[in-house]
Amino acid sequence: MLKIAVFGSAFNPPTLGHKSVIESLSHFDRILLVPSIAHAWGKSMLPYPVRCQLVDAFIADIGHPAIIRSDIEAQLYQPEQHVTTYAVLKALQACYAEDELTFVIGPDNLLKFDRFYKAEEILRQFSLLACPEKVQIRSTAIREQIQQGKAVSHLTTPSVVSMIQDLSLYHSDKS
Numbered sequence: 001m002l003k004i005a006v007f008g009s010a011f012n013p014p015t016l017g018h019k020s021v022i023e024s025l026s027h028f029d030r031i032l033l034v035p036s037i038a039h040a041w042g043k044s045m046l047p048y049p050v051r052c053q054l055v056d057a058f059i060a061d062i063g064h065p066a067i068i069r070s071d072i073e074a075q076l077y078q079p080e081q082h083v084t085t086y087a088v089l090k091a092l093q094a095c096y097a098e099d100e101l102t103f104v105i106g107p108d109n110l111l112k113f114d115r116f117y118k119a120e121e122i123l124r125q126f127s128l129l130a131c132p133e134k135v136q137i138r139s140t141a142i143r144e145q146i147q148q149g150k151a152v153s154h155l156t157t158p159s160v161v162s163m164i165q166d167l168s169l170y171h172s173d174k175s
Contacts, residue, residue, distance in 0.1 A: 001098055001099055001100060002029040002030055002096070002098075002099040002100070003027070003028045003029050003030075003099070003100050003102070004028060004029065004030045004031075004032060004092075004096055004099050004100065004101050004102065005025045005028040005030070005031045005032065005102050005104050005129070006032050006034060006070075006088070006089065006092060006101055006102065006103050006104060007021065007022065007025070007031060007032065007033055007034065007104040008033075008034040008035075008036060008073075008085065008088065008103075008104075009033070009034075009035065009036065010035070010036050010043055010045050010051070010139065011033070011035045011036075011051050011054060011055050011058070011139070012043070012045045012046055012051055012139045012143075013046075013051070013054045013058075013139055013142055013143075013156060013160055013164060013169070013170075014054055014055055014058035014139075014156060014157070014160055015135075015137040015138065015139055015141075015142060015155055015156050016135045016137045016154075016155060016156055016157070017133040017135050017136060017137035017138060018058070018133075019058075019062060019135070019157065020133050020134035020135040021104065021106070021131050021132075021133055021134075022062065022064075022067060023134070024131050024134065025104065025131070028066065028102070029066060030066050030067075030068065031064075031066055031067045031068070032068060032069075032070040032072075032092070033055055033058075033059065033067065033068070033069050033070065034069075034070045034072060034073060034088060035048065035051050035052055035055055035069070035073065036073060036083070037073040037074055037077045037083055038073075038077065038081065038082040038083060046169060046170075048073075048074065050167070050169070052069060052071070053163065054160055054163055054164075055069045056069055057157070057159035057160050057162075057163050058156070058157050058159070058160050060159055061157035061158060061159045061160070062157070070092070072088055072091050072092055072095075073088060075091065076088065076091055084116070084117040084118070085103065085116055085117065085122060086116070086117050086118040086121060086122055089101060089103060089122060089125070089126050093125075093126075100127070101126055101127070102126070102127040102128070102129050103122065103126050103127065103128050103129070104129050104131050105128060105129070105130055105131070106130070106131065106132065106133065107130060107132045110130045113128075137155050137156075141155060142155050142156060142164075142170070143170045146164065146169070146170040146171060147170065147171065152164065
């Protein structure tokens with residue numbers, strides 16, 4: 001039986017804050033990074049495939065074999081609907097029936113966890129781990145720095161910085 005951490009986020013883009021959470025999860029056998037395909041609260045994000053590429057670059061930079069990107073949200077997605085955490089966890093439970101899943105949540109989402117669809121069911125059926133970022137870097141800060149023409153190499157990993165530069169990401173207000 002594997003102990004699996006499920007860490008969902010917009011990853012718009014992945015940051016050293018995300019990395020600090022992942023480093024706190026080293027006692028898990030596997031860490032699934034789950035990019036949100038359609039944000040439940042209407043967050044504007046880069047297209048899902050681009051964010052998946054950013055997450056893949058981020059994972060490559062971290063270089064730990066236990067960390068993988070899950071495309072479960074893409075499998076569950078129905079146009080014009082968001083994918084709920086409950087649906088993600090139930091689908092992952094079917095994929096990892098013999099394993100123990102722990103949903104990892106940041107303190108910001110913990111404070112509004114009661115707004116999650118089927119929050120009580122999640123608590124009954126799955127473990128929940130509130131894991132604060134040890135490095136306080138938000139994706140919003142990276143987007144703002146880029147829009148101001150400032151460097152972001154101190155805020156995320158090298159391959160993510162390269163992709164952002166190569167693809168000219170976040171240079172408008174639309175992402």
